[in-house]
Amino acid sequence: MDRERDTGIGSTPAVEVRDLVKRYPKSPVNAVDGVSFAVRRGEVFGLLGPNGAGKTTTVGILTTRVKPTSGVARVGGVDVAADPVAARRLVAVVPQRNNLDRSLSIRQNLLFHAAYHGVPAPERARRAAELLTEFGLADRADDKPDMFSGGQAQRVMVARALMHNPVVLFLDEPTTGLDPAARLFVWDRVADLKARDVTIVLTTHDMDEAATLADRVGIMDHGRLLALDTPAALTRGLPGRTTLEVAVALNGAPAEDLLAELAALHGVERVEPVAAPEELRARLYVAGDAPLMVAPVAGLVAEHKAELTEVGIGTPSLEDVFIQLTGRALR
Amino acid sequence: MTAVETPAATAAPAPVGRARVFLAVLRRDLYVTGRELPVFLAQVILQPLFLLLVFGRVLTDLGFTRPGYTEVLFPGIVAMTAVLTALQSTAFPLVIDFSFTKEIEDRLLAPMPVGMVGLEKIVFAAMRAVAAAVVMFPVGVLVLGSIPWRASGVPLLATILVLGSVVGAALGLILGTAVPVNRINVIFALILTPLLFTGASQYPWTSLDQLRWFQVVTACNPLTYVSEGMRAALEPTVPHIQPWISVLVLATCLVVFTAVGIRLFLRRAID
Numbered sequence: 009m010d011r012e013r014d015t016g017i018g019s020t021p022a023v024e025v026r027d028l029v030k031r032y033p034k035s036p037v038n039a040v041d042g043v044s045f046a047v048r049r050g051e052v053f054g055l056l057g058p059n060g061a062g063k064t065t066t067v068g069i070l071t072t073r074v075k076p077t078s079g080v081a082r083v084g085g086v087d088v089a090a091d092p093v094a095a096r097r098l099v100a101v102v103p104q105r106n107n108l109d110r111s112l113s114i115r116q117n118l119l120f121h122a123a124y125h126g127v128p129a130p131e132r133a134r135r136a137a138e139l140l141t142e143f144g145l146a147d148r149a150d151d152k153p154d155m156f157s158g159g160q161a162q163r164v165m166v167a168r169a170l171m172h173n174p175v176v177l178f179l180d181e182p183t184t185g186l187d188p189a190a191r192l193f194v195w196d197r198v199a200d201l202k203a204r205d206v207t208i209v210l211t212t213h214d215m216d217e218a219a220t221l222a223d224r225v226g227i228m229d230h231g232r233l234l235a236l237d238t239p240a241a242l243t244r245g246l247p248g249r250t251t252l253e254v255a256v257a258l259n260g261a262p263a264e265d266l267l268a269e270l271a272a273l274h275g276v277e278r279v280e281p282v283a284a285p286e287e288l289r290a291r292l293y294v295a296g297d298a299p300l301m302v303a304p305v306a307g308l309v310a311e312h313k314a315e316l317t318e319v320g321i322g323t324p325s326l327e328d329v330f331i332q333l334t335g336r337a338l339r
Numbered sequence: 340m341t342a343v344e345t346p347a348a349t350a351a352p353a354p355v356g357r358a359r360v361f362l363a364v365l366r367r368d369l370y371v372t373g374r375e376l377p378v379f380l381a382q383v384i385l386q387p388l389f390l391l392l393v394f395g396r397v398l399t400d401l402g403f404t405r406p407g408y409t410e411v412l413f414p415g416i417v418a419m420t421a422v423l424t425a426l427q428s429t430a431f432p433l434v435i436d437f438s439f440t441k442e443i444e445d446r447l448l449a450p451m452p453v454g455m456v457g458l459e460k461i462v463f464a465a466m467r468a469v470a471a472a473v474v475m476f477p478v479g480v481l482v483l484g485s486i487p488w489r490a491s492g493v494p495l496l497a498t499i500l501v502l503g504s505v506v507g508a509a510l511g512l513i514l515g516t517a518v519p520v521n522r523i524n525v526i527f528a529l530i531l532t533p534l535l536f537t538g539a540s541q542y543p544w545t546s547l548d549q550l551r552w553f554q555v556v557t558a559c560n561p562l563t564y565v566s567e568g569m570r571a572a573l574e575p576t577v578p579h580i581q582p583w584i585s586v587l588v589l590a591t592c593l594v595v596f597t598a599v600g601i602r603l604f605l606r607r608a609i610d
Contacts, residue, residue, distance in 0.1 A: 032610065068610060071448065072448070072609075073444075073447065073448070073608075073609060073610065074609070075609055092452075092453075093452060096449065096450045097450045100448075101448060103441070103444065105441060107440070107442055107445060108442070109442045109445065110440060110442060111371040111442075112367075112371070120363070120366075121445055123363035123366070123367075124360055124363050124364060124367075124445070124446060124449035124450075125360075125449065125450060126356070126360060126363070126450070
């Protein structure tokens, strides 16, 4: 598809949000609480955070479905609150929930969407045919959406969103509830779109998804943007280059003592307990080689008459970043 | 891919006329209705058909109603068909759309003011209502043998029909956006049935002089003015409210209901 609207470096940001606040009526807290960020054209930008972090509300504002309480939100230089009609020409949304038109076939869903956006009839038909093929929907083009699985409906909604050639594509939790194959398909499509310089803003509570797809990730919690950088830079900023995750059956030993002694081990920079009711589960951020720490940790655990039940070695992930920022796990 | 434009040009793809977007959204609704035409017709015809059959034909044939009653009844049934079809064509789909299917979201994101999506619902529902009312004429001939008809009454008939249809559609927009989905059964039972029987469809309003309280109640129902207007157009020998009063009341209702309906629609569509 043509991307004649892309101009690359030096143009206005595809998305610009400044001091954005949204408070819903009757709510005691701000759903979005002073968020600022900008997304470059052609960038894949991820908003990572748990449910209720304000990601969907932020996307709702940018796509004109939610009115901001204060602050500025621009898409392609257009203020979405001041000129929602112009903004709607530039954005496309793939929502969390299937909102396909059940009275229309898949092809008609695409065709009518383009008609709503004023795409001329011959071009509508051509684009629909292209997208249906690209998304592997050609043989089911005349079926109704009722018969589609979650993953298939997701494909159709992405194809529909692309029918009017948007400047920014918003994907709200694009793979939540999808099976692994459907998830991979969506990931591949996002990679394709990125190759075509479509700007993408996606929300997710899946750190793998954010790390895999996004050029930059904004971490949100309680309506605030806590950190914003490339996945590599975010994890680099963590103390400890590698991590050791251990699970310990305490057998009556006090967890606090063990944690304190683990933290005091030579080479351990920081210890973070991870919520687990039955046992002690902790993540150790270590300065040197994580595998070399297994023996001292095992020794220490044995001294406490506890039992090491699980050991995992990993480099810090976005989940660790989230834990460091908020003190709790992502889910 | 290679085109370089000024930032201003990149931000704004060729603006699409709002009228064109509106028509595309309307075309969607007409397309879906057109494809389900037999279902639509059965939906709108059956109730008035049975009302005409039982009250206009059976009771008359059995001698329980006077022969002239069909002249009173038929215009009222046309009015009732128009108003109720319009009301149901906005109210039910909107409750389902906003609370359940969310299908309307794609249209709310079309590049035109959101209020125009609500306006489209009214226009579309009014078109369905006019179609349903028109179909009542051959149905009336079929059931009753003959129906009141006056070529010179057509301009008034058309005016009343369009006004009544839009008023019904706007009323449906109010209900469809104000009623929560879990209340839909209760509210519609509480509103539709009284609306149906206090709208002067089955009796001429002026003859209610002896039943003053009921006359006052019926005067509050916009359907009354549609029924009375229809009688004035089709069978002026039946005593009726002055046509200019009916037109004026309906025009006022149209403006007020549409304004309130669009406002509620916006409240529902945008958080």
